Amino acid sequence: MSNFLKNRKSTRDFKKKKLKNETRIEVLEIFKDLEEEVDNKYFNFILFEEGDKIFKSLDGLAGYAGVMIESPYYIGIRLKEVTEKSIITASYYTEKLMTLLTKLNLGSCWINVKTVDKNIKANVLGEDNKNIGYLVALGYSKAKNPFIQESTSSRYGINDIVYKGELGNPISIDELESRGLDDLFYYIRFAPSNYNLQPWRFVLKDDKIILLLKYSEEGKTDLMDAGIIMYYFKALGEVIGLKKEWQLLDETDIEYDDSKYKPVGEFIL
Ligand SMILES: Cc1cc2nc3c(=O)[nH]c(=O)nc-3n(C[C@H](O)[C@H](O)[C@H](O)COP(=O)(O)O)c2cc1C
Numbered sequence: 001m002s003n004f005l006k007n008r009k010s011t012r013d014f015k016k017k018k019l020k021n022e023t024r025i026e027v028l029e030i031f032k033d034l035e036e037e038v039d040n041k042y043f044n045f046i047l048f049e050e051g052d053k054i055f056k057s058l059d060g061l062a063g064y065a066g067v068m069i070e071s072p073y074y075i076g077i078r079l080k081e082v083t084e085k086s087i088i089t090a091s092y093y094t095e096k097l098m099t100l101l102t103k104l105n106l107g108s109c110w111i112n113v114k115t116v117d118k119n120i121k122a123n124v125l126g127e128d129n130k131n132i133g134y135l136v137a138l139g140y141s142k143a144k145n146p147f148i149q150e151s152t153s154s155r156y157g158i159n160d161i162v163y164k165g166e167l168g169n170p171i172s173i174d175e176l177e178s179r180g181l182d183d184l185f186y187y188i189r190f191a192p193s194n195y196n197l198q199p200w201r202f203v204l205k206d207d208k209i210i211l212l213l214k215y216s217e218e219g220k221t222d223l224m225d226a227g228i229i230m231y232y233f234k235a236l237g238e239v240i241g242l243k244k245e246w247q248l249l250d251e252t253d254i255e256y257d258d259s260k261y262k263p264v265g266e267f268i269l
Contacts (some may be wrong), residue, residue: 001187001232001235001236001239002183002187002236002239004099004102005187005188005190005191005232005236006187006190008099008102008190008192009150009152009153010108010109010110010192011107011108011109011137011139011141012069012109012137013141013142014069014070014071014072014107014137014139014140014141014142015072015139015140015141015142016072017072017139017140018072019072019073019106019139023104023106024047026104027047027101027104027106027138028047030097030100030101031044031045031047031075031097034093034096034097035093037093038089038093041080041086041089042079042080042081042085042086042089042090043077043078043079043080043086043089043090043093044078044080045075045076045077045078045094045097046075046076046078046125046129047073047075047138048073048074048075048076048125048135049073051070051071051072051073051074051139052072053124054074054124054125054135055068055070055071057120057123057124058113058116058120058124061113061115061116061117061120062111062112062113062115062116062135063111063112063113064112064195068111069109069111069137070137071109071137071138071139072138072139073137073138073139074111074135074136074137074138075094075097075108075135075136075138076125076129076132076135077090077091077094077132077133077134077135077136078128078129078131078132079131082131084223084248085248087223087224087227088223088226088227088230088248088264088265089227090224090227091134091223091224091225091226091227091228091231092227092228092230092231093227093231094110094134094136094227094228095191095192095227095228095231095232096231096235097136098136099235101138105140106138106139106140106141107138107139107140107141108136108137108138109136109137110134110135110136110192110194110224111134111135111136111137112133112134112194113132113133113134113135114133114134118130118131133224134224153196154196155189155190155198156189156198157189158173158176158182158185158186158189159171161185161189161198161200161201161202162176162185162201162202162203162204163201163202163203163204164203164204165203165204165205166203166256167201167203167212167254167256167257167261168256168257171204179204179269180240181204181240181269183236183240184233184236184237184240185202187232187236188229188232188233188236191228191229191232192228193225193228193229194222194224194225195216197214197216197225199213199214199215199216199221199222199225200212200213200214200225200226200229201213201214201261207268207269208266208267208268208269209233209266209267209269210249210263210265210266211226211229211230211233211246211263211264211265211266211267212254212261212262212263212264213225213226213261213262213264214259214260214261215253215259215260215261215262219260221262223264226264226265230246230265233246233267234246237267242267242269244267244268244269245267246265246266246267247265247266247267247268248264248265249263249264249265249266251263
């Protein structure tokens, strides 16, 4: 998992190749298994197979500044109900899905379609899917040129995102090491986030970790970012013997250093 995280990268260049039939079936089975892991309560994954049509309809409208990612398939993440719990659960399982897709040699990338007009989404994705906020581009990645150094997205350091007791209070690497958490926080930083904002902050309090999300300059948080980091925390945590689950918090925001933070969850160590 740590190796995977360090090397994981969004795929934005896809071959125009269709999925092998057995791979397509496996993908659909993974959708079903993941939906069932949470008793089919929170989300559905939908495989859109007319990639070309979707790309043409959403180009200029979806993705960062209208830059739609071209891929032969897209996965829709449809919430059964819009609640904090369902958003966090859906993004947790989407990131788990993306990890499993890598094992099938498939590349993927999150695409933000929140600002696309609902009528357009109804037209291209179907009436039932007009409220979808995120798609995942899916397909075989184009081969990389081994002679070209690939660009990588920057990441914050551990000391920018992990604190002791309260936000702003630094934690020493020695302490993280003695608690067996140094590797976990080193690797978790490679998780993807909307606009690569890396809004996650962790506060270590006695025997628990609190996860907070930093509000953006526009005053927003995106709970999708919370579910994703919770998934990687849980997956890396299992490797070092952490057995508990995240519990969601319903607490007031915290102000620190002219910014606002939303407490999202706690994990007992
Ligand atoms: C919720 C979410 C939405 C995203 N939306 C887009 C998008 O619309 N367009 C895009 O090119 N990348 C999108 N990304 C990918 C991130 O920009 C990318 O994961 C981040 O910059 C880190 O880069 P890496 O995945 O290559 O490590 C999104 C990621 C997340 C988690």
